[in-house]
Amino acid sequence: MVKIKDKGAEEKILAAARKVFMSKGMAGARMQDIADEARINKALLHYYFRDKDKLFELVFLGEAQKFFPKINAIFNSDAQLFEKIENFVTEYIDEMQENPYLPWFVMNEINRDPDQFMYKIWGKDNLPKPGKFLEQIETDIKKGTIKRVNPVHLLLNLLSMTIFPFVAKPMVIRNLRMNDTQFKLIMEQRKKEIPKFIIDAIRK
Amino acid sequence: MVKIKDKGAEEKILAAARKVFMSKGMAGARMQDIADEARINKALLHYYFRDKDKLFELVFLGEAQKFFPKINAIFNSDAQLFEKIENFVTEYIDEMQENPYLPWFVMNEINRDPDQFMYKIWGKDNLPKPGKFLEQIETDIKKGTIKRVNPVHLLLNLLSMTIFPFVAKPMVIRNLRMNDTQFKLIMEQRKKEIPKFIIDAIRK
């Protein structure tokens, strides 16, 4: 009988690790959990990935490094302010629908060791530069397109309204008596609701 | 020589536990860390609080149970919509300035075990009832005071803009190149900025 090598063990492990790390965090995740989830022996983890730290870093950076630059690109694009806001919200929510634990995961790790984290996510070249977006807001104020608002607060509001519901998902679902489908729907709506809300708030 | 019983050991332990749990989460916190922080022997932890779970629960529920009902009270008060929004933002930000790790802590634990958590925070009597606030929004829409907005999104926006910056504090500080004092100042400003932003967005 030919053994079905259903998927490279390496990939199976990475997928399992991703799942376990995401839902329990680095400290809470057990190597055995990951092995079980991947249905392989614990020793294989160490065969493919030297130790827990290495495995974690791989999973984590893999997730974050492919996502953050995308966001960065949007903020630094040449689009108009309103369009940029819409792009950000849409892109972010789409990504989160597929990877709903990422924001919590990021918050978790950023909290564990902020410096380490930031350094690893954004290599020197990929540092987040909110500067352009903030300046753009100021420019629009001068042009008279939008009200006099503090750019920092506007940015915080945008990020908050987009990201927070995912971070707080279990709480939101519970307190607003939703199920997963309804949550997904609500977030889908927010792609239009958030930009509308912001524009209503700042347009002259 | 009289030994200075500088503070009841019990309190010292609770304060230490609070600090350690808050910054490392339940899984990451070590009993020894807590003992060190409180400058007592590890065995004393077990003398006063049977085990880690009990200690954690006490700290955690202590923090959360005294805070959440306050928020609930605001949402269910008889104040006008705009005033209620302002009250919530102010109260929440004030509380967080003193206890900045609480929101992350709550998110963390809510994620670990949503059902258990929710059950413990809000005893049967203290369940959060967003209902009244949501109805109030609908009433105001009918009265014509505010635009037609989806009450759920409005509530989410309010919560997001208020809570998120604290959850993401390390990230915000880092990316906007702030220090703690500046962060505090920004949050102080938000007490007025958020209500203003919301009102601008929804007032007819």
Added chain:
DNA sequence: ATTTTTGTTAACCATTTGGTTAAACTATAT
């Protein structure tokens, strides 16, 4: 003053957990 209760500690124990090893199995090249 003496006994009892309460508070505190160092040393210890059991379990969990990350990590290793040596042997076995599989596939491929020779």
Added chain:
DNA sequence: ATATAGTTTAACCAAATGGTTAACAAAAAT
């Protein structure tokens, strides 16, 4: 067929960690 390199596992190990114990000290009760 046999050797070889890569893959997988069971069994094991050492360190970390939550928790216990027994002895001791301080305070309170008698």
